[in-house]
Amino acid sequence: MLVYNDQYHKKQELETIEPGKIRMYVCGPTVYDQIHIGNARTFLSFDVIRRYLVHKGYEVTFAQNLTDVDDKIINRANEQGRTAAEVAEEYSQAFIEQMRRFNILDPDIRPRATAEIEAMQEMISSLIEQGSAYVVGGDVYFSVRDCKTYGIVSGRDVDQLMVGARIEENEDKRDPLDFALWKAAKPGEPSWESPWGPGRPGWHTECCAMIHRYLGCPIDIHGGGSDLSFPHHENEAAQASCAWHEPLANIWMHTGMLQVSGDKMSKSLGNFHTLKEVLDRYPANAVRLLMLQTHYRSPLDFSFERLDGVAGTLERLEGSVTNLRWAASHASGAGDDDALDAAVATARAEFAEAMDDDFNTAGGLAAIFGLMTAANTYLDDAGADASAAACTAAADALVELAGVLGIMLGEAAGEALPEELVGLAAEHAGYAGDSAAEAAEALLAARQEARAEKDWARADAIRDAIAALGLAIEDTAAGARLKAKEQ
């Protein structure tokens, strides 16, 4: 399969360091606020990349840090009269909660910067010993010009970078390009003891030390938003190169930026949206579907109008799975299955082909929707004679392929019939078991019987009791069934 390596600006055949295994790292958030949907797009992209690699059979180890000490956290804490640790803890939990709501898989390893100070200090000491870093006052800086490989990740030339570079006031670096590995503590800031005096690590130092500690260098894939390519990833790679004489990663992957209705998202434009705000209004499946219609490297245009459109598409997809499952358990099965079997095989092949081409999720979705259309046509044509095996295979394929994209359909979404149906069926249909699905069948059969006997009062009572549980009765070619009522 082909993966775009941003370091070389081209797609390359995926070759792993260890056969069948992939170690990947994606820079996590600085936890001072709810994350915005631009960050969410990056984390979603790498969630799908990870899911697809696992689907392909790779054993993936995925690490993502939490930057829980940073100027932004300290500023927020000062504004709110709290400690930086309190702010970081609140937004670490908020981040984890929103990631789970968005159906993003937890990382295998989630190191926190404040718990990794020792590993960072070891790396800094090694850089100083090797002449790649120097101490000024209580600060430690990385000497960019002494790093032979500087510029390899972002393709920048050190002399070009000098143009526009400047030394901020109160900085004592030797060269404007140098960056802080360790920052001396200012009054009131969180700090840790170190050989260079009390202070805290620089942001670029964190990821590098954690990758080395938890995954080992080089890793297979390092990811983040395209705004992290320079200077963050460049500085991470420079430290690894000078500390351990190893590349940090073999493949660098960066996600495109997100725009809102064609504009850059910003608080001043009033189009700034947090993931929480969007997930409070729309299901995770819909937000994922919208974002995955655009390739992860391309700019993504987000809008609530597009999201409304996607919600309808998603409903049709969910309906298709429901209809296939229903047909599988209720149709006679006498019909031909060739057309649907062929559509399943085509969808699987097209999905793999698209995703093998640098995770082309738009192509993957097109394969899923192609199968949906073919399945709907098949069900219309076959009616009550649909083949159970073919319907089951098609429903399984839709659920599985959508699941690789983290879009959970049908049973995978955990949509079960309410347990209260068992009690209703006992009351109205003499049902004595304890299965909600059987209870639903018993209630529908009882209602059918009542209607056949023109016992409208009983038929209506059953319908009303079912409606009280938020369910509606839908009549189909193969008989009646229960479904959730439209909101």
Ligand SMILES: [Zn+2]
């Ligand atoms: Zn990072």
